Amino acid sequence: MVRSVLLTGAAGRVGEAILADLADxxxxxxxxxxxxxxxxxxEVVVADVTDEAAVREAMDGVDAVIHLAGDPRPEAPWDSVLTNNIDGTQTVFEAAVDxxxxxxxxxxxxxxxxxxETDERTPEMYRPDHDFRLDGTELPRPGNLYGVSKAAGELLARYxxxxxxxxVVCVRIGNLTEGHPPVDYERGQAMWLSYRDCAHLFERCLEADYGYEIVYGISDNDRKYYSLERACEVLGYEPRDNSARHD
Structure with a gap:
């Protein structure tokens, strides 16, 4: 049973969502x-995720890890994602094993x-009655170097x-926003993840039993092109929010 958790990148938006509901x-x-x-x-630990000794010391004695730390910018350059996202993630996994x-x-x-996502495959086609969904079994297909770093993290997790x-469970997080979903563009609504669904999803990551999984982190939006089937089946994820019916 998980009692103690190391949360890396705790000051970021995902960390904020998790702690808002799960602090106690x-x-x-x-x-x-x-x-x-x-x-x-x-307990707060001020350290860089690439510092092997600091990460190992911070991890000592905890039951589980939620690894969020890294450069979150989609436009982040290669030297940053290599150091912060790829090297940092390998440091976390190595320490977790140790x-x-x-x-x-x-x-x-x-x-x-x-x-x-291409000109032929756009958010507009992913209506509730459409059969196509990315479900985590597809190969990575990153659209930027940040995405490359996240795909590399998934491969490190597999290794x-x-x-x-x-x-290890890898959560392909969608469009996390506090309060209401974005109203100005359809892609953001299709990928929306509410704060409370985010916290619930990571709680299930801590509590469920699994080997290696890739799941999608979005709310139960009417129009979505990511499948929630694996997250629901393996983790017991039960999202409460929907960008089409948010209250």
Whole structure:
């Protein structure tokens, strides 16, 4: 049973969503490269995710890891995603094996499959009655170098699971916004993930049993081109929000 969790990149938007609902549910160790500007639950560790010794020390004694840290910019240059996203993720997985954590939830991204969107395959075609959905079994098809780094993270997760039997779930996060979904463009509504669904999804990543999984992190939107079937089946994800009927 997971009681203590290391959350890397804790000061980011995904970390904010997770802690908004789950602050009292676990013993948190929060790692971020910058000192916090507000009170956060649990123990705060100021360190860079590429610092092997600091990451290993921060991970020692926790049951599970939610790995969010990295350069989140879709336009991030190669030197940044190589260092922060790829090297940093490998550091986290290596430390997880060394200290023997139970499981890791890795924050991947819709950008790992962004190039599946073409002029012929647009958000407008993904209506509720349409059969096509990306479900996590497709090969990565990144549309930028940030997406390349997230695809690399998924492959690192596969390696550490196969080689070291580390349970890892990779969550291809969609368009996370607080409050109402975006109203100005259809793609954002199709990919929308609410804060409370985000927190619930990562709670299920901590509580469910799995080996290696890739799931999509979106709310149960009427119009979506990512399948939630695997997240629901394997993790027990039960999203409550829908960009078409948000209240």
């Amino acid at each position: 549910e676990y013993e948190w160790r929060l790692l971020d490269r910058d000192p916090p500007t507000e009170d956060l639950p649990g 200290v023997g954590v139970e499981k890791v939830a890795f924050a991947s991204s819709n950008h790992a499959v962004g190039a599946y 550490y699971h196969d080689e070291h039997d580390l349970p």
